Amino acid sequence: MVDITQEKVENVGPAEVPEMELYHAHSWWTKYVFCQDAKVIAIQYGGTAVAIGMVGLILSWVMRLQLGFPETFSFISPEAYLQFVTMHGMIMVIYLLTALFLGGFGNYLIPLMVGARDMVFPYVNMLSYWIYLLAVLILVASFFVPGGPSGAGWTLYPPQAILSGTPGSGAGIVLMLISLAFFIVGFTMGGLNYVVTILQARTRGMTLMRMPLTIWGIFTATVLALLAFPALFVSAIMMTLDSVLGTSFFMPAIVEFGEQLAYGGGSPVLFQHLFWFFGHPEVYIVALPAFGVVSDLLSVHARRHIFGYRMMVWAIVGIGALSFVVWAHHMYVSGMNPYFGFFFATTTLIIAVPTALKVYNWTLTLWRGDIHLTLPMLFSIAFIITFVNGGITGLFLGNVVVDVPLSDTMFVVAHFHMVMGVAPILVVFGAIYHWFPLMSGRMLNNAMGQFHFWVTFLGAYLIYFPMHYLGFVGVPRRYWEIGETSFITTPIESLNAFITVAALIVGFAQLVFIYNIIVSVFKGEPAERNPWKATSLEWQTETVPPGHGNFGEEAPVVYRWAYSFSVPGAVDDYIPQNVHPDDVKKIAAAEGD
Amino acid sequence: MTEANVTHGAGPGDRPDGLQGVVADFASDQRAFKNVHWGKAMMWIFLLSDTFIFSTFLVSYMTVRMSTVVEWPIPSDVFALHMFGADIPLILIAIMTFILITSSGTMALAVNFGYRQNRKVTTLLLIITALLGASFVGMQVFEWSKLIHEGVRPWGNPFGAPQFGATFFMITGFHGLHVSVGVLFLFIVARKVWRGDYDVGRRGFFTSRKGTYDIVESMGLYWHFVDLVWVFIFAFFYLW
Numbered sequence: 078m079v080d081i082t083q084e085k086v087e088n089v090g091p092a093e094v095p096e097m098e099l100y101h102a103h104s105w106w107t108k109y110v111f112c113q114d115a116k117v118i119a120i121q122y123g124g125t126a127v128a129i130g131m132v133g134l135i136l137s138w139v140m141r142l143q144l145g146f147p148e149t150f151s152f153i154s155p156e157a158y159l160q161f162v163t164m165h166g167m168i169m170v171i172y173l174l175t176a177l178f179l180g181g182f183g184n185y186l187i188p189l190m191v192g193a194r195d196m197v198f199p200y201v202n203m204l205s206y207w208i209y210l211l212a213v214l215i216l217v218a219s220f221f222v223p224g225g226p227s228g229a230g231w232t233l234y235p236p237q238a239i240l241s242g243t244p245g246s247g248a249g250i251v252l253m254l255i256s257l258a259f260f261i262v263g264f265t266m267g268g269l270n271y272v273v274t275i276l277q278a279r280t281r282g283m284t285l286m287r288m289p290l291t292i293w294g295i296f297t298a299t300v301l302a303l304l305a306f307p308a309l310f311v312s313a314i315m316m317t318l319d320s321v322l323g324t325s326f327f328m329p330a331i332v333e334f335g336e337q338l339a340y341g342g343g344s345p346v347l348f349q350h351l352f353w354f355f356g357h358p359e360v361y362i363v364a365l366p367a368f369g370v371v372s373d374l375l376s377v378h379a380r381r382h383i384f385g386y387r388m389m390v391w392a393i394v395g396i397g398a399l400s401f402v403v404w405a406h407h408m409y410v411s412g413m414n415p416y417f418g419f420f421f422a423t424t425t426l427i428i429a430v431p432t433a434l435k436v437y438n439w440t441l442t443l444w445r446g447d448i449h450l451t452l453p454m455l456f457s458i459a460f461i462i463t464f465v466n467g468g469i470t471g472l473f474l475g476n477v478v479v480d481v482p483l484s485d486t487m488f489v490v491a492h493f494h495m496v497m498g499v500a501p502i503l504v505v506f507g508a509i510y511h512w513f514p515l516m517s518g519r520m521l522n523n524a525m526g527q528f529h530f531w532v533t534f535l536g537a538y539l540i541y542f543p544m545h546y547l548g549f550v551g552v553p554r555r556y557w558e559i560g561e562t563s564f565i566t567t568p569i570e571s572l573n574a575f576i577t578v579a580a581l582i583v584g585f586a587q588l589v590f591i592y593n594i595i596v597s598v599f600k601g602e603p604a605e606r607n608p609w610k611a612t613s614l615e616w617q618t619e620t621v622p623p624g625h626g627n628f629g630e631e632a633p634v635v636y637r638w639a640y641s642f643s644v645p646g647a648v649d650d651y652i653p654q655n656v657h658p659d660d661v662k663k664i665a666a667a668e669g670d
Numbered sequence: 671m672t673e674a675n676v677t678h679g680a681g682p683g684d685r686p687d688g689l690q691g692v693v694a695d696f697a698s699d700q701r702a703f704k705n706v707h708w709g710k711a712m713m714w715i716f717l718l719s720d721t722f723i724f725s726t727f728l729v730s731y732m733t734v735r736m737s738t739v740v741e742w743p744i745p746s747d748v749f750a751l752h753m754f755g756a757d758i759p760l761i762l763i764a765i766m767t768f769i770l771i772t773s774s775g776t777m778a779l780a781v782n783f784g785y786r787q788n789r790k791v792t793t794l795l796l797i798i799t800a801l802l803g804a805s806f807v808g809m810q811v812f813e814w815s816k817l818i819h820e821g822v823r824p825w826g827n828p829f830g831a832p833q834f835g836a837t838f839f840m841i842t843g844f845h846g847l848h849v850s851v852g853v854l855f856l857f858i859v860a861r862k863v864w865r866g867d868y869d870v871g872r873r874g875f876f877t878s879r880k881g882t883y884d885i886v887e888s889m890g891l892y893w894h895f896v897d898l899v900w901v902f903i904f905a906f907f908y909l910w
Binding site: 092098276277279282304306307308312314318323324325342 | 704726844
């Protein structure tokens, strides 16, 4: 194994990064509210993301109630249903997952894991959160304007998104677009921080190839976000102008309710290209941090080094690069040139290569490991299984001829929920169970955690496996009510009701999880220092939770990678990154004989 | 930063050759880019992101110019100025471009004198750059008001395709915003340089490491970028 030989003593170079001049808070306001400490910003980001995510969760319950028991709930009108679909999608993808992985885990873990005292631009980092909060508030405000929030579907395709037949086509869509623009501005501020901190402010000995894979995942995802969000930003500006000023960027000549509108000459397909140029990298903006985090969780809880570290890094980078040339596989039925479909199907299937590499490496990390079935490990294993499932259905949708009949059916819904909804969120849960002791100094309750895990994991399959079948039968998505057709039979209706019941139960389990967090923050069992016996720097701080400035007087010096578990000859089964090779307790040679 | 910091921890003999050497250099200890201060690294990455914004704008402009069914206005007529008894095509734009490119020159000089920590000359050059930038924005205001006077609106114009006004106001507006923000920050930085903030390492908003004029360099990157973008806008809007 090439990777394990990193034990060899290396002379660590002199400090190149100047000591950071930290901003010290003087009052309650600057310590807890307008705080420049990345750890507090991380918790602010995480809390806001989870709060808006709860809104998204409740919207999904309402949608499921309508699908499972049509004609039962009078308050769910067709318009409201479409609005719930739209808001649920947008909230979950952008305001929950992107913000939680990058703003939440990114802020908390980047400085700690690379051995920095804080982000390089703490003030800009703070602004990033407040602009994100503003974006969330604008989004929420759209629930309360005349006409309600946009009902255009989370993809917001024009021309329908701004035509009066679509719910929320007035103020709703404009607020949505403005909120997105603010989100992007805020994210850019944070994203620049993450990238520069990782590239330029690592501690002594922390080469890029010694960084934990969590950091690699977050880093690559941030780069993707910085390059992909501009397309959404520009299309948000252009659609706002189309809606407010009556320009025709995306609007062709169009007749609405028998009346010729003033629009003409725009290109609706342009929006789809721009949207998916952002939208596909967005999938990996969510998935890559999950890949990185899960690699670390598996390694720590299986007491074994990650298999093929270099391969994992290159796979992350490769997936990131490829994700920019696959976007039109979302547009096979948009009427674009069919030769495009051939190109994009090919690139899409090529992505399976680095992704499969990662799955093999995760599995090989577990192989002959000392697997501890802790909650983070359970969630990580669940992630691998779920991700493989989602990847396999991706093969169906990536091929043009198979995709065309499956387009806009429940199969698509099941696929992307499995691969970019359930899979990353399982990692989020695993990561919270793993890092909660670091963030709060207390353990989460294990019994509630086990309940949460099994209900969520098994429940997700009860929801989404039948949904694939519904899609094959031809049940369309985004339909308020299916009604009577020759192919929608009674079993289909019962299956829909079954999915709804499963979804409500899984939703309930999330409430247990939130309850667990709230109770454990105050009354949880106090965590010992480094309870999982992890090697990476965030666990080697002087105090738990780490204080202002993260590390003590001396910044840590790194001598090895983050995966020195079960090293032959060492007494402990883990060697932290910052332990000098001479200080590693070795089994005496005599005992070895 | 001293020269010693340029070495990468391990001795030079340990470094592999060729592509692997490039990777090893980039992935080396503590910093990927040696002797690049944080502000500069951040500015480069921001500009990369901003490049994607302007590219998206220009690609969208090209797309709608092809998708519209109405004839596109002829730029040399629309942007002509009636001077000295004749319509001179693109004269205003030629002057604007000349001014902006000149300001790039003065900015480059400012960065150079910033390296030498020449407080007075740096301030002077920053102010000249800011004034040139401001005059560019002023002429853009003149051009906008002239077009608005002639009936060009984002949703339509008397010369042809309505997308002409839409893309023109949106893209030159977004660029003009960049220039305006640049002018504002040039003045702020000039004031700080003049006051000697960077010599004494004064704390506060928009500072840099003590004893260096790092911010001037970052500012220069931004300004050259804005100029470069203008060259593309100029080519795509006025010459196509």
